[in-house]
Amino acid sequence: MPRFGLFPPTRIAPLQNKFAVARAIPVPPLPADVPPGLPPPDQDESLQDRLRRRRRTEWKRRQRGQTFLDNLIVSIHGECAGSGGDGCVAFHREKFVPNGPPSGGNGGRGGDVYIMPTPHLTTLSGIAKRIRGNPGGNGQGTWQNGRNAEPLVIRVPLGTVVREIPRGDTRRAPDEWEAEQESLEGLNASERLQKMRDNRWLHYPRFGESNMTRDSFKDAEQMLYAQERERRYLQRQREKESPIYLDLDKALETTRAVDAPLGARHREPLGYLVASGGNGGLGNPHFLSQNDRTPRFATRGHPGQRITLAFELKILADIGFVGMPNAGKSTLLRALTGGRAKSEVASYAFTTLNPVVGIVRVAQDGTFEGSLQSEQLYDETVLEEQRAQERLERGEPPSGPSRTGHRFDLAETFRFTIADNPGLISNSSENVGLGQSFLRSMERSLALAYIVDLSGPAPWDELLVLRGELDKYQLGMSRKARIVIANKADLLGGEGDPHAVAEAKAKLRQLESFVAEHMASVGDEGRKLDVVPVSAKHSQNLTKVVGLMRQYVQEARDRLGGPVPKQLNVFEAPRLIAGVEAS
């Protein structure tokens, strides 16, 4: 018989059946002697699945957060694109004008690269690791200049932080001059000179050799190298003095004058410039002088700027979950979102490897999507998959909380988001465990919720570690915490026998007094943290949690003057909510 001593007995009957189902499904234990990564050939599939999961977790853990999709290193190249177009060597020819003037056009400018914060995006997954700007068009005969390239806009979600990776960091791609030096390695002096000239100059057919001996070419070459040196100096100076750092929290607004006349040209913002395209090459008319009336050379387009940027996405969720591994954070998120948030649940530490954001939708009377089905059990993902498979084999329709969700499209009066974060352990702030990368994303949450395992020996010790890690990462961050959710309360109270229930209540009281004594001063303006016992797995006592969270979010939004919650048609909502209650 299941134990639900801490909660009223009204729900025991339906839950007993679910427990029976859960027990009926054999879960192969993970043998201690099986090394991770080496599943024995004759084991059944679910065991292999478990081993695979464990291997993946171990691998992810070793990466120390480097593979989070909210961390990305991007190099922006102008090697062959983003570069200006080549200039052209040509002479005007016309009837009765056999030796016309030089007429090669200049190359077009290479495309600049911009970064644009975009509200509807949520991940950095769409951004390529190597980005090439658009190349400028080449110049052509009859003084036709090449086309300037279109700018390239990299769209990133709001909350992205962009940093330039400094010189000397191994993750940094070589800049345009370093790349050229690398390509010249192993060549002798004359070969180097030849290659450098090939990279910079274009010659009229069969005049390459003779151009080298002309004074006008030597002067032009000297001037080109002087300009290049100046460009390199200015770029390095900029890198040192003002490396790129963008904290893109807000979308760029289009400023349109209210009284602009009809037909006025309107430009959308492109975003922030991070790399300029190269200038176009010069056509041969540019080198016309008193000493050289027939310049037979032109310059190639300059390469665009090459920079390496680190993108980091701070996840924006109203509430962030903070808890040790296995405290039940993912189970709770699934229960609060009615199973819509697909956060993996398993009985080993570090199941959640990336933060997962779920949306909690609340109706006017405080019901939320997860509370519609009173009998819902949120179990480990493997077990749920097995059950779904069995249901499919029996030919039964798939059941699930998502089927009831459609009512909330109209009944919803308030919504907020929750980030289920990976487990925090001692020294996470020093990059132990899954490291800091997700702690960074908690910075932006409006409020934090501690999740502790009430059935554990000392949930209060967990709280101290969690608070310590938050403050070690950023002093004062623990002030955002508003609630302690004591999860797995169903494991206490020993099948309803009075002695065990009294013990469970005493433990809860101990936790409450610990929070009141040791955690109260941490709260903002002497605020006390709320303590709520719940069972995420069996969706018990969650309405209270949702009510409190709604209050925190509302307060924080009011303080920030943030988004106004969606208001429903007041005539529609009560009728629908009544329908939900009736079902």
Ligand SMILES: Nc1nc2c(ncn2[C@@H]2O[C@H](COP(=O)(O)OP(=O)(O)OP(=O)(O)O)[C@@H](O)[C@H]2O)c(=O)[nH]1
């Ligand atoms: N009995 C009981 N078990 C629970 C409850 N909540 C979670 N569990 C179990 O606790 C284990 C861990 O749950 P998760 O939701 O994966 O825990 P987590 O905090 O997300 O863990 P990490 O992702 O590793 O940080 C699973 O076996 C869950 O089934 C609960 O309320 N009651």
Ligand SMILES: [Mg+2]
């Ligand atoms: Mg988890």
